Amino acid sequence: MDIRHLQYFVEVAKHRSFSKAAEKLFVSQPTISKMVKNLEEEVGTDLLLRSTKRKLELTDAGQVVFRQGQAILQSLQSIANELDAIKNRKTGTIRLGIPPMTGARFFSKVISGFHQKYPGIHIKIIEDGSKSLEKELQQGELDLAVLALPVSLDAFDCIAIVNDDLQLLVHPSHPFSAHETVTLSDLRCESFILFREGFHLHEVIPAECRKAGFEPTVICESSQWDFISEMVAENFGIALLPGTICRLLDQDRVRAIPLIEPSIPWHLAISWQKDQYLSYASQEFIAYTCESLQVPRQPRSAKRAGAAVD
Known part of the structure; x- marks a missing residue:
């Protein structure tokens, strides 16, 4: 199975749209349509229901490929991240989610200081509400996020910072x-x-x-x-x-x-997915944040962190 075919299909399934997936992947819509069709021919069944209302739905087989495909792609990304950390050590990208009200007050100095120490690490900041960031972190779209406690899932490790x-x-x-x-x-x-x-x-x-x-x-x-x-x-x-x-x-x-x-x-905590690989860059950012904000570096499970503020 071609990984690129799988990546294109997962993006189409995620957005329920060929055009949005093409825009996200920076390819033409005919190209992505052809890739998905090739994948359907390879697995021997339809993965998408294409209705006259232009709304895409997943078939039963499509749901299986989408679910397993996400896991496969995330595993491949983890491999790439680990290799990058081993080879480069002080380069990489951190996808950091921050609620708007915390950015200027707590993280402008932290991010500026971190960049001076690690100029080769790029920080991509996503601003959104804590509940939205929690979902994005769970789906693997973020590496780290600042979440308001208590969080609703036991899927994260957290370090309380505020x-x-x-x-x-x-x-x-x-x-x-x-x-x-x-x-x-x-x-x-x-x-x-x-x-x-x-x-x-x-x-x-x-x-x-x-x-x-x-x-x-x-x-x-x-x-x-x-x-x-x-x-x-x-x-x-x-x-x-x-x-x-x-x-x-x-x-x-x-x-x-x-x-x-x-x-x-x-109460706020810097959070990441439980039992998932953390890149060198993310680990360094967590350590630097704790040092800058003068908080203990001992992570707590989401359940324990939540109970502390109930």
Whole structure:
């Protein structure tokens, strides 16, 4: 079985589209169609159902080839990564997932310092919400990711790097702006500005509100903490953001008040797939991050890390 045929088919199956797969692989659509057809002839059965609605579906055989093909390609990539580490030691690429609100605060200096120490290692940064990054890490599309704890699977090893709590962010004219603390139940009549779907806090904040006895009124969602804080500064609504982020904001334009009863933790960990090969570059980045942020380097399983913040 030609590995290139398998790679092309897996990409088509992943995107359910010849055109998107061709774009991803930088080849023409006729080329990728021919490769998939060759693979179908080789295995002796159809792998894709091509409907008149132009939507591709996998046959039973296609599902088997897709599942096993992903495993084969990932194994080949692991071989290449190990050989690269052995031959070059200080070169490579790290696919690093970072939630937007952590990048500037925690990782700009880390990445800059790491690059000075290892100029031959390229870091490809993917910014997305923690929940989305968790899926990408599990699927092998990332080497490392910064995830909000607790994670939902026992598929990762983690090193905790940030321990923080959420704070209430309000406009200076808001009645709560003079309070030393607020409880979550105090916010039942407020209008919330949340992170969008795919972010850890998109799920956590409404869940905590329901535990406090009310359904939050959400008037806006965003993927950027600076946009959320600007909306609060315009007196559009309130927000709950990590204290670390709140301390970066202009206190003349917004007020940050500690949240109690309950406090809502915001704990982050640098994470990677459990029992998977970690490239030399990734191992060095983990070590450098722990050194820079002055945290212990002992990894914990996702289950243990999650239990620590429950």
